[in-house]
Structure formats: C-alpha cells, structure tokens
Amino acid sequence: MPDNDAVTTPAQTPAQTPRVATERRGHILHIALDRVDKRNAADERMLQELALAYGELDRDPELRVGVVSARGDHFTGGLDLADIAPKLATGRLSLVPDGGLDPWGLQTPAVSKPVLLAVQGTCFTLGIELALASDIVVAAETTDFGQLEVARGIMPFGGATVRFPRLGWGDAMRWILTGERFGAAEALRIGLVQEVVPAGAELERAFALAEQIAAQAPLAVQATLAAARAALPETTDAVAGLLPAVQRLAATNDARRSAESYLTGKPVPFEGD
Template sequence: MTEPTVNRIVTERRGHVLLIGFNRPEKRNAADFALLQQLSLAYGELDRDPQLRVGLVHALGDHFTAGLDLADVGPRLGPDGLDMVPDSGINPWQVDGTSLSKPVVMAVQGTCLTLGIELILASDIAVAAESTVFGQIEVSRGILPFGGATIRLPRAIGWGNAMRWLLTGDTFDAAEALRIGLVQEIVPDGTQFEHALALAERIAAQAPLAVQATLASARTAVRHGDAAAEAELQPALARLAATKDARIGMESFLSRTPAVFEGR
C-alpha cells in the first residue's frame, strides 16, 4: 500500500506531545481515504517514537468531522471491509487487535459525527466546545458503526444510553455528551484546543513508562477481565520500580522539587 501525499492530516511536535490535526475544513473534515491513511500514520509515529508521550487530536476549521466521506471511501470497501492502514501505521480506532501504547487527548468542536465519536471512545480524555453536536448516524445511512461504537459505547455510557443514540441516529449536544460520560469537559467555544493541550502537557510531565503501564493495565482489565489485569500488577510494579524514573520520582518526593522524567 502506497502512502498518501495529500495533506489531510497535519502534525506538530509540541515538546513531548504530538499534535494531530484534521485538515479538510472545506469538507467539514469528512474523512476520505487519504485522511484515514494519514491519521493511521500519525498514530504509528506517536506509538514508535520514545520522545513522544501523548497525542492530541484536534481539527482545523469550525467542525471536528462530518464523518466518513462515503463517496470516496465507499468504492474502496471490499468483502473484508476497508483496508486503510499503511504498514507503518496503527488503526486509530484500534479495532484490529493492535492498541496504541500511549494516551490520546481529544479536542472537538462543531459537528462530531460517527467516526469522530468512535475516535473519542478509542482515546482517553475528550474536551468539547460547548456548541458541539454529536451523532452516531450510521443507521440513517444503511450501515452500522464499524469503528468500535457498538463495542465501546454501551460499556462507556450504559446500554440504554448507547442504544438511545446508536439505534435512532439522532444527534445530541455537548451537555448530553458530558452527562453520559462521552466527554470529560465542556469549555467555551474556541478554547477546546488550549484546554486539551493543558491536559496533554500535564500527562506528558508524568513518568512516561508509568503512564503507559497504567494505561495498559486498565486496557487489560477492560479487554480481558479483572483477573488478567490483577496477574500483571505486581510484575509491572517490579519493572517500574527498577527504572531511573522511579528513582527520579522518589528523589523529587524527598526533596520536594519537581521531577523531570526521562522515560527510562
């Protein structure tokens, strides 16, 4: 599979944070095949680079995403679905058995439909502008959500809440998204990026190996159950206790000075 050259996703390194921006504002950031490929490549870069500790997904323009560009993507659907992940990429929705090892914060605004909601569900913390409108509208288009909403939404917000929005295709506002736990913060319009960046930088300032181990433990519990996660707690603690960052953290505690972690 050849890598795309159309600039649908823009990335920027901000310290240890990788900014990942949807860049198709003239189409309300609807995801065509090039955008899906480039987003996958950005996730691959975040996962591989030890200098990157957190991803921040945002969007240029007034809208986060209007969902899938079916005119472009539809003809590419084969009998096995959609093959959109280049060799060096990671599926951003993480529904193919491969999980991202680092946390992702999201900032959403305007319209956030279908794959946008599913990207929130595959991420870790979401900040929404107060006028954001959400919708999982696939049933209105004759298809089903295929980016994880049928799996993650009932678990995240409860069965009844999930079915209310999955089965009707209705849209809902940011207040409802906060009530059901889809997003963690609502902020004034135009400030969502700054609030999300502050959260991402706060996470990036923590010991990165400890952050990744914490994330992995929680994901193991969700995917494989409590017993599987419990079996890994003590071994993970022993591994982390032997790291330089653990020594830095202890020294910081004893000296009451801020810790500067190295990721080793």
C-alpha cells in the first residue's frame, strides 16, 4: 500500500508544514511521521503533533485502530537534540498539547485503541520506545535499532526503562546500557517486533493486520486491550521519576559534550560530571 497515494491532512495547523500527517482509511487512522530531511528526528513540534494524532484516534468512535509509519527511508533517528536537549535541561519541554494523548502513555492515559507500527531504516531511541508502547510492530528486515541515550549523556525517558525489561532483563540491559545497534532479527528474537518482512512490505502488512482488528467488535477489542494492560505490573513510581532524572542528566557537562558531538560529528570522551 504505497504511502504516497494517501491524501493527508496535518495533525496541527495548516499554516505549517506538518511534521506528522494523518489519513483515515475506513476505521483505521494512518499516522505518518514526515520530517524526511531530518530522518524523522523528533523535535518538540513533531512530538506535539504526534500527541494530537493519538488524541484524535482515541476520541473518534469511528476510528478503531491506529497505524503509525514514517515517510522516507527511516522510521526515526530519535530525538532532535539541538531542539530537545536545551528544553530538557531547563524543564521547558512541552510534549502533550490540549486535545492530545502521550503516544508513550506516560504523561496521560494510554490511547484506548490498538496501535500498530510499521518501521524501517533507522529506528532509534524514542522509536523503540514507541514500539514498546504499541501493540503490534512490523519491521522491515533491514531495520537498524538502537537505544542510544547513554551515548548521549542522558537516559531513556519514553518508557524503555519501564517496558523493555518486560521482554527479558538481560536482553533489555544488553541494548539499553551499551547503546549498541541491533537488527530486525534480534528485535524479533527478543519480542520487540512481532513480524519481520522484506523491506518495503512493512506498511502493507501492518495495514492488513489493522484491517483484521478493525473488522472485530470494537468495544470487545478495546475491553480486551484494557484488560491485558491491567494485568501488567504497576509502574507508577518508576514513570514518575523519569522526567526529573533525565532533566538532571540533561544539565550535566557530559550531556553538553554529547550535544556538541551530535552537532559537530566529532566524538567526545565522557568525564562523569
């Protein structure tokens, strides 16, 4: 299902070129990250537009399933540190505008309807965390994953420290604590993704699964999803500590050095201060 055949509408204001576009396909809301020139790296505006799209999915009774994908060759390069890092350090980062829902389900209740991801190319940091917060993930066989925050002087704050260990402690720590990259086969092995398909087939497969879900009784699907989530371990205290912890880290010299490295492309040694 070619992504460029869709007629899209911006998730925020028509005066701006949207970072996120939405399109309704029957009972399915297609949400597409669209900052191709930056490898879909997320700045504050992209995060807010994504939250608004999730709010739309949650509120509209005609919408039963969400499919999240990204235009271009990459799902996301992670955070746009030039925009996000200073706001993190000062506590000025605003992620969920009025009418939105936190796509990672940390600052607001999670969206009440199933969300499927189709990922390809680079899927770093918040992309992994969006996968962990979603219900079914389809990955292109060439997808490159990485939970890179420790290499940037900060820590994951989109739920990786809460949800990744549910897949298996050792597997989670292997990738969260080293910041190394891993491929789609490893993501399938550890349960981060549910299907791996040839590159270019991921969105079509995600839509096929979404259509199967959308054909079921919607109230039954939502009740089943809610019941399954209720069985998960309580993580309120862990979630509450994420933003304060990452704000402290973002204000360190190591985080400043990492931001400079991100902008210049030159590696810097961490000093632990």
